[in-house]
Amino acid sequence: MKKPLIIIAAILTTASVAVPNMLFAHDGATGIVKERMDNFKATQGHLKAIGGLMRSQDYAAIIEHAEQIKAWADKIPEYFPAGSGAAPSAAKARIWEDFDGFKAAAKAHATATQGIIDAAAAEDMTALTSAFRATADSCGGCHKVFKK
Secondary structure, rough: HHHHHHHHHHHHHHHHHHHHHHHHOOOOOHHHHHHHHHHHHHHHHHHHHOOOOOHOOOOHHHHHHHHHHHHHHHHHHOOOOOOOOOOOOOOOOOOOOOOOOHHHHHHHHHHHHHHHHHHHOOOOOOHHHHHHHHHHHHHHHHHHHOOO
16 A cells, blocks of 8 residues: 555645646636636646545545546547637647647546546555556646647
């Protein structure tokens, strides 16, 4: 049980360092850009909450948070219409140059998050830890390619 907690702590530490940068990035955002920034910020909060809930093994609450993440993941591409990449957006032009790849990344995020839901429903901490890591990795992987 010690190794999953170390992994969770590392992910949460990384997320907490990113929060100030995300808050600054929201300055001046309006419309759909602000909506998507707010949803990504909410996802970060849900992931942090899930990490804490994994320690207490509150599977029902984990499922609630993961369902919120998945609902957003399913809608992500809708929040990136053409022409919505100007500052203060942190979206790279590559999103629209490779929109199919971007949609695939959002789908991978939704799939990874479904893994959290399934593992929590089964009360399988090993699978939950793996799914949590996959979900966090899907965020980072997308950011490397599609976020400034």
